[in-house]
Amino acid sequence: xxxxxxxxxxxxxxxxxxxxxxxxxxxxxxxxxxxxxxxxxxxxxxxxxxxxxxxxxxxxxxxxxxxxxxxxxxxxxxxxxxxxxxxxxxxxxxxxxxxxxxxxxxxxxxxxxxxxxxxxxxxxxxxxxxxxxxxxxxxxxxxxxxxxxxxxxxxxxxxxxxxxxxxxxxxxxxxxxxxxxxxxxxxxxxxxxxxxxxxxxxxxxxxxxxxxxxxxxxxxxxxxxxxxxxxxxxxxxxxxxxxxxxxxxxxxxxxxxxxxxxxxxxxxxxxxxxxxxxxxxxxxxxxxxxxxxxxxxxxxxxxxxxxxxxxxxxxxxxxxxxxxxxxxxxxxxxxxxxxxxxxxxxxxxxxxxxxxxxxxxxxxxxxxxxxxxxxxxxxxxxxxxxxxxxxxxxxxxxxxxxxxxxxxxxxxxxxxxxxxxxxxxxxxxxxxxx
Amino acid sequence: xxxxxxxxxxxxxxxxxxxxxxxxxxxxxxxxxxxxxxxxxxxxxxxxxxxxxxxxxxxxxxxxxxxxxxxxxxxxxxxxxxxxxxxxxxxxxx
Numbered sequence: 001x002x003x004x005x006x007x008x009x010x011x012x013x014x015x016x017x018x019x020x021x022x023x024x025x026x027x028x029x030x031x032x033x034x035x036x037x038x039x040x041x042x043x044x045x046x047x048x049x050x051x052x053x054x055x056x057x058x059x060x061x062x063x064x065x066x067x068x069x070x071x072x073x074x075x076x077x078x079x080x081x082x083x084x085x086x087x088x089x090x091x092x093x094x095x096x097x098x099x100x101x102x103x104x105x106x107x108x109x110x111x112x113x114x115x116x117x118x119x120x121x122x123x124x125x126x127x128x129x130x131x132x133x134x135x136x137x138x139x140x141x142x143x144x145x146x147x148x149x150x151x152x153x154x155x156x157x158x159x160x161x162x163x164x165x166x167x168x169x170x171x172x173x174x175x176x177x178x179x180x181x182x183x184x185x186x187x188x189x190x191x192x193x194x195x196x197x198x199x200x201x202x203x204x205x206x207x208x209x210x211x212x213x214x215x216x217x218x219x220x221x222x223x224x225x226x227x228x229x230x231x232x233x234x235x236x237x238x239x240x241x242x243x244x245x246x247x248x249x250x251x252x253x254x255x256x257x258x259x260x261x262x263x264x265x266x267x268x269x270x271x272x273x274x275x276x277x278x279x280x281x282x283x284x285x286x287x288x289x290x291x292x293x294x295x296x297x298x299x300x301x302x303x304x305x306x307x308x309x310x311x312x313x314x315x316x317x318x319x320x321x322x323x324x325x326x327x328x329x330x331x332x333x334x335x336x337x338x339x340x341x342x343x344x345x346x347x348x349x350x351x352x353x354x355x356x357x358x359x360x361x362x363x364x365x366x367x368x369x370x371x372x373x374x375x376x377x378x379x380x381x382x383x384x385x386x387x388x389x390x391x392x393x394x395x396x397x398x399x400x401x402x403x404x405x406x407x408x409x410x411x412x413x414x415x416x417x418x419x420x421x422x423x424x425x426x427x428x429x430x431x432x433x434x
Numbered sequence: 435x436x437x438x439x440x441x442x443x444x445x446x447x448x449x450x451x452x453x454x455x456x457x458x459x460x461x462x463x464x465x466x467x468x469x470x471x472x473x474x475x476x477x478x479x480x481x482x483x484x485x486x487x488x489x490x491x492x493x494x495x496x497x498x499x500x501x502x503x504x505x506x507x508x509x510x511x512x513x514x515x516x517x518x519x520x521x522x523x524x525x526x527x528x
Binding site: 178 | 515
């Protein structure tokens with residue numbers, strides 16, 4: 001495309017961040033082009049499984065009419081995995097079946113494609129199979145992008161970078177520093193098919209309801225990581241993740257961790273007889289608040305995973321953060337067009353909007369979590385073992401009087417970890433989680 | 435009882451790939467391939483990096499899941515790029 005065909009905004013990346021930006025801008029009448037490197041939007045996208053639709057609901061109130069959601073999450077459970085079992089807690093609220101909690105399991109290949117179709121209907125142009133390698137610079141400023149294809153020079157007044165966790169483009173602009181092994185999670189997942197009635201029975205579900213089971217503690221063979229099992233309509237998503245640093249130190253390949261996870265006595269009955277359909281891998285930016293990229297520059301904004309917007313704490317949120325950042329980037333671009341001013345100063349409205357949004361507020365609250373987990377590795381190996389021994393001992397009925405049993409178990413516990421060790425870790429965890 | 439795939443070859447066989455003619459992953463010149471694979475790139479979720487009998491790196495880029503783990507694990511030793519648009523892995527579930 002030549003310079004005469006100039007867009008208001010070029011969006012790089014057809015995931016939730018880029019597509020939300022494009023949707024909002026197209027609705028407002030802007031000339032928008034989305035460049036997606038995959039064969040279709042969603043074809044390169046992977047996540048754990050829960051899509052929180054709080055932002056989608058606001059921009060498209062009737063999305064449930066035809067959005068390809070799998071199940072509405074009414075049951076969540078968090079387990080401390082031990083080498084031989086689990087200690088868990090959670091909730092099941094049937095009232096969430098109406099979608100008020102906004103959590104749905106989805107499969108991204110279907111969902112992102114659906115959202116792309118909606119955005120195209122709204123008036124945006126979407127080009128797939130277009131990988132963007134570089135920017136077109138004019139007088140020292142971004143004037144467009146270079147896609148690796150025939151006629152790949154595309155001009156626009158500004159660019160929204162929503163090119164995902166690896167974002168080579170944001171790094172090219174020095175807006176994002178290189179991802180570090182300690183604050184980058186590699187996650188692998190399998191989608192396995194299972195008949196609907198088996199899913200309902202196995203996970204104790206009514207109709208369209210679904211579960212999200214999250215596993216902490218000893219879920220990654222002692223490395224800093226976690227695991228999950230989510231139910232889709234007639235498939236389940238099972239995966240694990242760990243920081244690249246910790247997996248490297250433990251000499252673990254993520255697939256071997258996943259295989260061990262599936263063999264764990266707490267997981268094996270959930271995946272039994274399920275047929276493997278797909279194996280995927282993806283990175284999760286886990287740097288949190290401290291590693292958020294520069295968000296605005298002259299003629300450019302950064303959104304979604306590219307900016308580091310993932311809340312990988314207990315809440316495991318990402319796509320909704322991506323959508324909120326995409327929406328605010330889109331709104332900022334609309335205002336920039338009205339002013340005909342795409343300078344950094346004009347676009348910095350996005351930074352203010354983000355700081356006032358749940359995205360940055362939540363990330364700020366959990367800013368110390370990753371570091372705390374990284375420096376309290378006992379949570380992933382030593383403690384699960386001690387907890388298992390303690391809890392299993394406590395509930396063993398063997399004729400030993402309770403008082404004597406408790407005394408013995410506590411004595412045993414304190415042999416393995418001092419009371420100060422426990423308190424120190426508990427305080428560190430409390431400070432970063434709540 | 436359905437069959438359980440454990441080996442990487444079988445697992446990757448579940449996925450849809452369309453390989454481009456040129457690699458998008460390169461081990462930089464002068465890097466000790468044996469050390470690189472044994473100390474760092476064993477982490478690749480698709481086991482794209484393996485050693486030949488002679489200790490040279492074999493890079494099976496056509497199996498790449500495009501996650502980027504290798505570029506974070508070994509930024510100084512490998513050159514990483516996205517594959518040509520429309521090529522590489524296509525997730526049908528995701």
